[in-house]
Amino acid sequence: MSDLIDAFQVAGKAFFGFQAIFFALLAIGINVHFGYTGLLNFGQIAFAMLGGFGIAISVSQWGLPFWVGVLVAIGSAVVLALLLGLPTLRLRADYLAIVTIAVAEGLRLLFRSVSATPVTGGTRGLSAFNGSFIALAPWDTQKRYNILGTSWSGGELWVALIGWLLVILFTLLVWQLMRSPWGRVVKAIREDEDAVRALGKNVYNYKMQALVLGGVIGAFGGMVYAVGTGSAIPDQYQNANTFLAYGALILGGAARVLGPVIGAMLLLFILQFADTGLRALISNGVIPDTLLSSTDVAQIRFVLVGIGLMLLLVFRPQGIFGDRREVMLDAR
């Protein structure tokens, strides 16, 4: 029983930790792209990687102040969005999907390559760039704090606080945009581009704006992740994270303001709970060693999440917040 409570507490920390923020921001960006505008961005992690490395390279390689690093990170995300969008947004939706997935993988391989080592640190990545940010915390970052039975370092708490503020900020931004005429145009583009063109809207511009906005939000996710872990390593930015963020978005409900946030929190909670819970059950002998060893747990929990998502799509395709009427309309 105490193991179960432990598992809950550990998972509860995951619920609020910087990884949940990371996925929440990725998913908010994807929500702008996919949920509202209908852009298939399968390389959101590339924006996050530019976010993380934007700070890391600026601070630890170029010796720039932290806040300049943030600006560099935002700027490089904007440039990436423009580069991805310029050739593909005039074409059908699938072209953006192909290009983003290729760029996400290509950029990661480039960043970890030997020739890029002088700048990106290669496979070992960069570290020691978040000191000036952690130092801003109004409390002692060396001490550990106990909150509801979970233990946080002062630094973790600070990153989580700022991270959640960012999540709230971007959620409000998306909420405001999507109830404005701008959001109406963007949603109409998701439904049918040509109809929107025929009504005098510059579809290309709107798609580009949405791509840049979602990409910058994703870059903030990468920044939170890099600052939270204290290091930026190219292989942390596997493209599987993009698809986990999609999972979070579907779980919460696409094209819903709170969908990606709650989805990301729940996804992380479930992953962590399954992990600690299963390990506890195995060590207690409830699950026999012959059936499942604790080394399998890391994989099994993703299987469980997968099964959960499948059940979700069967019984509640709209996700937690979605409107079933609306989702069923799209059975094209």
Next chain:
Amino acid sequence: MPADPTAHGAHAAGPDETPAAGPTPTRESAAGRTPQRLAQAALKDLPWEVGVAKPDPAIVVDKVTRSFGGLTAVSVDHLEVQRGGITGLIGPNGAGKTTLFNLLTGFDQPNTGSWSFDGRDLGKLSPHQVARLGVVRTFQLTKALSRLTVLQNMLLGAQGQRGESFLRALVPGGWRSQEKENTERAMDLLRRFKLDAKKDDFAGILSGGQRKLLEMARALMSDPKVVMLDEPMAGVNPALTQSLLGHVKDLREEGMTVIFVEHDMDVVRDISDWVVVMAAGKIIAEGPPESISQNKAVVDAYLGAHHDAPLTVEEEDRVLAEADASLAREDGLPPGRPGTDEISSDGSTR
């Protein structure tokens, strides 16, 4: 076809009667009920010939061609569309009507040629720029925006919205009042089209006919000068057709120029002031609706020039090959195997 038979009765010129000698506009207005069919009156004295100059053209098309590979889909030498009138565009399937629509509205680019609206060259404009000039279109396959509500669909049609720019969208105070005005106007239009009760429903649950209505109403939200309707009546039940026809006539009353593609000749005869007939990418006839059914070129296009002959070169070749083969068979080659082989290799037209 209940609508205004008097106008047509008074105007039912025989094929022999030259249009120049047709009844005068005064008689037309004396016929009464029809409100003001200025365009019809203005077009009355024009000769019924392809490329004829109109008194007050809104759209002028010159030497526009568009080919897809070897197929010339559109090759229009000269066409003028009278302002304030309803111009029907008819023709058999594959005649290039929709392609011409696509060219005129910027959805497709021609290989050669130019066209203008109100004297402004539309040649290099993209679809949204054409729409902003006041030329809006609807689509053959209705494009209702399914997961937007009916009212949102309508509001999307409004032009010059401040809240549609990214930065200004963030300050609701900047666009609220405009949004309110637009909503009122949208509700007026929805009431006209009897869709006001559905305003909060998703457009995706509307019936096919209601979507046609919604698409037309949405196009009107942009205060267009020219409305181009691509088969507005296709798949709409007869009762709704009548109401759609009424709406199209209302557009003319409001001074809009309407161009529409339609296959139903009753509808075409009922509402159009001028009819343009296309076949195989070319305009083969122009004239008032009553002139069309007697036009030989039109009858040829719909039914085939020689009713017993093939329409295309390929078909002609195939028929010739078959004839050759049967001749060869008659010549005594017992089962005619070589002959049939020849046919299949010919007929497959590699």
